[in-house]
Amino acid sequence: MKDQVHAAARRARIAAATLALTTRADKDAALHAMADALVAGTPAILEANAVDVETARSAGTGENVIDRLRLDADRVGAFAQGLRDIAGLPDPVGEVVRGSTLPNGLRMQQIRVPMGVIGMIYEGRPNVTADAAAICLKAGSAVLLRGSSSAARSNAAIIDIMRDAVAGTGLPADVIQQIPADDRSSATHLMQARGLVDLVIPRGGAGLIRAVVEESTVPVIETGVGNCHVYVDADADLDMALDIVLNAKTHRTSVCNAAESLLVHQAVADSFVPRVVEALQGAGVTVHGDAAFCGVDADVVPATDDDYAAEYLSLDISARVVESIDEAIAHIRRFSSGHTEAIVTSSLAASTRFTSGVDSAAVMVNASTRFTDGGELGFGAEIGISTQKLHARGPMGLTEMTTTTYVVTGDGHIR
Amino acid sequence: MKDQVHAAARRARIAAATLALTTRADKDAALHAMADALVAGTPAILEANAVDVETARSAGTGENVIDRLRLDADRVGAFAQGLRDIAGLPDPVGEVVRGSTLPNGLRMQQIRVPMGVIGMIYEGRPNVTADAAAICLKAGSAVLLRGSSSAARSNAAIIDIMRDAVAGTGLPADVIQQIPADDRSSATHLMQARGLVDLVIPRGGAGLIRAVVEESTVPVIETGVGNCHVYVDADADLDMALDIVLNAKTHRTSVCNAAESLLVHQAVADSFVPRVVEALQGAGVTVHGDAAFCGVDADVVPATDDDYAAEYLSLDISARVVESIDEAIAHIRRFSSGHTEAIVTSSLAASTRFTSGVDSAAVMVNASTRFTDGGELGFGAEIGISTQKLHARGPMGLTEMTTTTYVVTGDGHIR
Numbered sequence: 001m002k003d004q005v006h007a008a009a010r011r012a013r014i015a016a017a018t019l020a021l022t023t024r025a026d027k028d029a030a031l032h033a034m035a036d037a038l039v040a041g042t043p044a045i046l047e048a049n050a051v052d053v054e055t056a057r058s059a060g061t062g063e064n065v066i067d068r069l070r071l072d073a074d075r076v077g078a079f080a081q082g083l084r085d086i087a088g089l090p091d092p093v094g095e096v097v098r099g100s101t102l103p104n105g106l107r108m109q110q111i112r113v114p115m116g117v118i119g120m121i122y123e124g125r126p127n128v129t130a131d132a133a134a135i136c137l138k139a140g141s142a143v144l145l146r147g148s149s150s151a152a153r154s155n156a157a158i159i160d161i162m163r164d165a166v167a168g169t170g171l172p173a174d175v176i177q178q179i180p181a182d183d184r185s186s187a188t189h190l191m192q193a194r195g196l197v198d199l200v201i202p203r204g205g206a207g208l209i210r211a212v213v214e215e216s217t218v219p220v221i222e223t224g225v226g227n228c229h230v231y232v233d234a235d236a237d238l239d240m241a242l243d244i245v246l247n248a249k250t251h252r253t254s255v256c257n258a259a260e261s262l263l264v265h266q267a268v269a270d271s272f273v274p275r276v277v278e279a280l281q282g283a284g285v286t287v288h289g290d291a292a293f294c295g296v297d298a299d300v301v302p303a304t305d306d307d308y309a310a311e312y313l314s315l316d317i318s319a320r321v322v323e324s325i326d327e328a329i330a331h332i333r334r335f336s337s338g339h340t341e342a343i344v345t346s347s348l349a350a351s352t353r354f355t356s357g358v359d360s361a362a363v364m365v366n367a368s369t370r371f372t373d374g375g376e377l378g379f380g381a382e383i384g385i386s387t388q389k390l391h392a393r394g395p396m397g398l399t400e401m402t403t404t405t406y407v408v409t410g411d412g413h414i415r
Numbered sequence: 416m417k418d419q420v421h422a423a424a425r426r427a428r429i430a431a432a433t434l435a436l437t438t439r440a441d442k443d444a445a446l447h448a449m450a451d452a453l454v455a456g457t458p459a460i461l462e463a464n465a466v467d468v469e470t471a472r473s474a475g476t477g478e479n480v481i482d483r484l485r486l487d488a489d490r491v492g493a494f495a496q497g498l499r500d501i502a503g504l505p506d507p508v509g510e511v512v513r514g515s516t517l518p519n520g521l522r523m524q525q526i527r528v529p530m531g532v533i534g535m536i537y538e539g540r541p542n543v544t545a546d547a548a549a550i551c552l553k554a555g556s557a558v559l560l561r562g563s564s565s566a567a568r569s570n571a572a573i574i575d576i577m578r579d580a581v582a583g584t585g586l587p588a589d590v591i592q593q594i595p596a597d598d599r600s601s602a603t604h605l606m607q608a609r610g611l612v613d614l615v616i617p618r619g620g621a622g623l624i625r626a627v628v629e630e631s632t633v634p635v636i637e638t639g640v641g642n643c644h645v646y647v648d649a650d651a652d653l654d655m656a657l658d659i660v661l662n663a664k665t666h667r668t669s670v671c672n673a674a675e676s677l678l679v680h681q682a683v684a685d686s687f688v689p690r691v692v693e694a695l696q697g698a699g700v701t702v703h704g705d706a707a708f709c710g711v712d713a714d715v716v717p718a719t720d721d722d723y724a725a726e727y728l729s730l731d732i733s734a735r736v737v738e739s740i741d742e743a744i745a746h747i748r749r750f751s752s753g754h755t756e757a758i759v760t761s762s763l764a765a766s767t768r769f770t771s772g773v774d775s776a777a778v779m780v781n782a783s784t785r786f787t788d789g790g791e792l793g794f795g796a797e798i799g800i801s802t803q804k805l806h807a808r809g810p811m812g813l814t815e816m817t818t819t820t821y822v823v824t825g826d827g828h829i830r
Contacts, residue, residue, distance in 0.1 A: 017748070017772070017774075020771065020774075021771060021772070100793065102791075102792065102793055103793075106782060106786060108792055108793075110809075113771075113774075115804055116774060116804065194628075198804050198805075199804065199805060213609075213632060214632050217628060217629050219634075219635075219803055219804070219805040220634075221805070237827070240827040243827060243829055244827065244829060247829035247830060248829075251829070251830050333432070351824075355820075355822050356435065356436060356528075357432075357436070359432075359435075359528075359531065359820075360820065361820060361821065362820065362821040362822075362823060363820060363821070363822050363823070364823050364824075364825070365822070365823070365824040365825065366824065366825045366826055366827055366828070367521060367823055367824070367825030367827070367828040367829075368828060368829045368830055370829070370830045371521060371823055371825075371828065371830065372821070372823075376517075376830070377517065377523055377821070377823070378515065378517055378518075378523075388634055389530055389531065389613050389614065389634070389818035390613075390614060390634040390636070390805060390806040390818070391805040391806035393818050393819055393820065393821075394525075394819075394820070394821045395821075403804035403805070403808050404808055404809075405770075405774075405775065405776060405777065405778060405808065405809070406776065406777040406778070406787070406792070406808075406809045406810075407770050407777075407778050407780070408777060408778070408779050408780070408782055408786055408787075408792070409766075409779075409780040409781065409782070410779070410780065410781045410782030410786075411781055411782075412652070412655040412658060412659065412781055412782070413781070413782040413783060413786065414658050414659060414662035414663075414666070414782075414783045414785070415662060415666050415783055415785040415786065415791070
C-alpha cells in the first residue's frame with residue numbers, strides 16, 4: 001500500500017509541475033469541463049452511490065449518516081455549480097504579495113505560487129470530493145483524495161469523471177487522484193509521504209483530526225472542531241441575544257459553527273436565563289446548566305466540565321452564568337476549541353475587550369456563530385475551517401491553498 | 416520533566432494573554448530595558464559563558480563549535496543592538512489584513528494577532544536566545560527557549576537578565592522562560608505540549624529538524640536546511656557567473672544560504688567548466704563533479720547522488736553539466752531542499768522559466784544565493800528561514816510570528 005500511495009504522490013508531483021505553469025484560462029476551462037461531465041455522468045454517479053448506500057444500510061449504518069452519503073441529481077447538479085463558481089473566482093497564483101527595490105538595487109518580489117501536492121483525508125459526504133478537487137486545481141495544486149470507505153464507489157465515480165474531463169482539456173489527469181480507502185494504512189502512508197506531499201488537510205470528526213495531527217509528518221492544517229460560545233453581556237439587547245442564541249444553536253446542529261455553550265452575565269441572568277431556557281427547550285434543546293440555570297427549570301440537566309468541553313453537534317447546549325466579561329473570556333480560553341465565539345452587547349468597551357481577549361479563529365459581535373463560513377464571508381469557496389494558528393485560521397479558500405516564493409533579481413550582485 | 420515543561424507552558428499562556436493586550440510603546444520599552452540590562456550584565460554573562468566553554472573543551476568539543484559558543488563583550492553588545500533594532504520595527508499586531516462590508520451589512524475584518532506561546536528548540540549559538548526572545552515579545556507572544564545543554568549556563572544568564580528587565584517594566588517575566596536542557600525529554604515534552612504551545616520552531620542541524628518534524632504534535636515551522644544550487648545558463652555572462660559561484664560557495668560556508676551545487680549548461684561548459692574549477696580550487700574548494708567536470712582536472716572527485724543531495728556546509732561543491740534548462744530544473748526539483756536556487760542568465764525567457772519551474776523558498780536571478788536573509792531583504796529581524804510551504808516560506812520576521820483572527824460585527828444578524 002505504501003508503494004501505491006507513494007507512486008500516486010510521485011505522479012501527482014509531475015502533474016503539479018505542469019499545472020503550476022497552466023494559465024487561469026486553461027484551468028477554468030478544465031473546471032467547466034469537469035462540471036459538464038459531472039452533470040452528464042449523473043447516472044453513473046447515482047448508480048455507484050446506490051451501491052454505497054445499500055452497503056451502508058446492510059451494515060446497520062444510521063439514517064443520518066446514510067442521508068449525508070446519499071446523492072441525487074440535484075446534489076450532483078450542486079457539485080457542478082460549485083465547480084463553475086470556482087472557475088469564476090480570481091486565480092490566486094501569480095499575485096505579487098509584496099515587492100520592493102532594495103538599497104543595493106536588488107529587486108525583490110514575493111509571489112504567490114501553488115502548494116504542489118495536497119492530500120485530503122475526509123469522512124462522509126461525497127461533495128468534498130468535487131469541491132476539494134476543484135479548489136486545489138484552481139489553486140494550481142494536484143490533490144490526492146482519501147475519502148471514507150463507505151463512500152468509496154461514489155467517490156471513484158466522481159473522480160473518474162473529473163479525471164477524464166481534465167484529460168480532455170489537455171491537462172494531466174493525475175492532478176486528481178483517488179487514494180484507496182479499503183485499508184486504514186493508506187491514510188497513514190499519505191500523511192507520512194514527507195517530501196512527496198506538501199500539505200495534508202483532514203476533514204471530519206475530532207477522532208480523525210486528532211489521528212492525523214498526531215501521526216502526520218507532512219505539515220497539517222487542522223480543521224473544524226467547533227466548541228463555539230455565545231456570551232450575553234450585561235449590556236446586551238436581550239431580544240437580539242435570544243435570536244442569536246437560538247439561531248446559533250438550532251439553525252443547523254451538525255455543523256462546526258453551531259453554538260455549543262452559552263454564557264450569561266449575572267447582571268442580566270434574572271431576566272434572560274428563564275427566557276432563553278424556555279425558548280431553547282421549546283425548540284427541542286436540552287440545556288446542561290450550572291446552578292443558576294438548573295434553578296429556573298427542572299428539565300435543565302446539571303452541567304459538568306465535560307459538558308463545557310463538548311462539541312455536541314446535537315440539540316444540546318451547555319450554559320453558565322458568569323460574574324464578569326473577564327470570567328466569560330477565561331471560561332472560553334479554557335474550554336473553547338478556538339473556532340468561533342460570539343458576544344451580544346451594546347457596549348463598545350465590552351466588544352473590544354471580548355474580541356481582543358478571546359483567542360479564536362473568528363469572533364462575532366452581535367451576530368450568530370453561523371457566519372464563520374467561507375461562503376457567508378464572501379470567499380466564494382471553502383475547503384474547510386482552520387482552527388489552528390499556523391498558515392490559515394478560519395475559513396480557507398483559494399488563497400490559503402497557495403504558498404509564496406521570493407524572486408530576487410540582480411545584476412551580478414554578490415555579498 | 417513533563418510536569419515542569421507543561422507548568423512553564425501554562426505560565427507562558429497566562430503571560431501571553433497579558434502581552435497580547437500590551438501596547439507597542441510598552442513592548443518597545445521592555446526591549447530597550449532588556450538591551451540595557453544585557454550590556455550592564457555582560458560580566459555575569461561572560462562568567463557563565465566561560466564555564467560553558469571550559470566544559471565543552473574538557474569534553475573534547477571541536478574548536479569551530481567552541482568558537483560559536485564563545486561570547487565576548489562585543490557579541491553581547493551586538494545582542495543588545497539587535498534588541499534595539501527590533502524595538503524600532505513596526506508592530507505587526509493589530510494590522511488589518513483585509514476587511515469589507517458584506518452584502519448583508521456584516522462588517523468583516525481580518526486582524527493580525529499574536530501566535531500565543533512559541534517554543535524554540537535550538538542548538539549552538541547563544542545569540543538565538545536574545546534574538547528569539549525579542550522577536551517573540553515584539554510580536555506579542557511568550558517564548559519557551561530550549562537551547563542546547565552546551566550553552567545552558569550562558570543561556571540561563573541571558574534569560575535571567577532579560578526576565579528581570581521585562582519584569583522591571585511591569586510586564587510578566589514569564590513571557591520569556593528557559594526550558595531545562597540537561598535532559599533530551601524536555602524538548603520532546605515541549606514539542607508535544609499540544610494545546611499549551613501554539614508553534615514550535617527548530618533551529619539547528621538537519622538531525623534536530625528532522626526529529627522535531629517527526630515527533631512534534633504541535634505545529635512546526637521547519638527551518639534552514641539549504642542544498643542551494645547555482646545554475647549557469649547558456650546565455651550567462653560568464654564573468655558574472657564566476658563571481659556569483661565563488662561568492663555563493665565561499666563567502667561563508669557554514670550557513671544555509673551557501674551554494675552546495677553547481678549546474679552548467681552544456682553550451683557554455685567548454686569555456687566555463689575549466690575556469691570555474693580552477694577558481695574554486697584556488698579558493699580551497701573540493702569539486703565533486705560529473706564526467707565533464709572530472710575531465711578538466713584530476714583533482715575533481717567523481718560525484719555520487721549523495722553528493723548532489725548533500726548540504727556540505729564546507730569547502731565542497733557538487734557540479735554537473737546539464738543539456739538544457741529543463742534538465743537543470745528537474746535536477747533541482749529532485750535534489751534541492753527547497754531553500755534557494757540561483758540562475759545566471761541574460762535571457763528573459765530562461766529567467767522566467769527557471770523562476771516558475773523550480774519550487775523553492777527563494778530564487779535569485781543574477782545574484783548570489785547568500786541574499787536569502789531577513790536582514791539583506793530588509794525585514795529587519797529574522798528568527799529563521801522556513802523551507803516549508805505552510806505559513807511562512809523563506810526568511811521569517813515579525814509578521815510570520817503572528818496569526819490572524821476574523822472579527823465580524825453585526826446588528827443582530829442571524830442566518
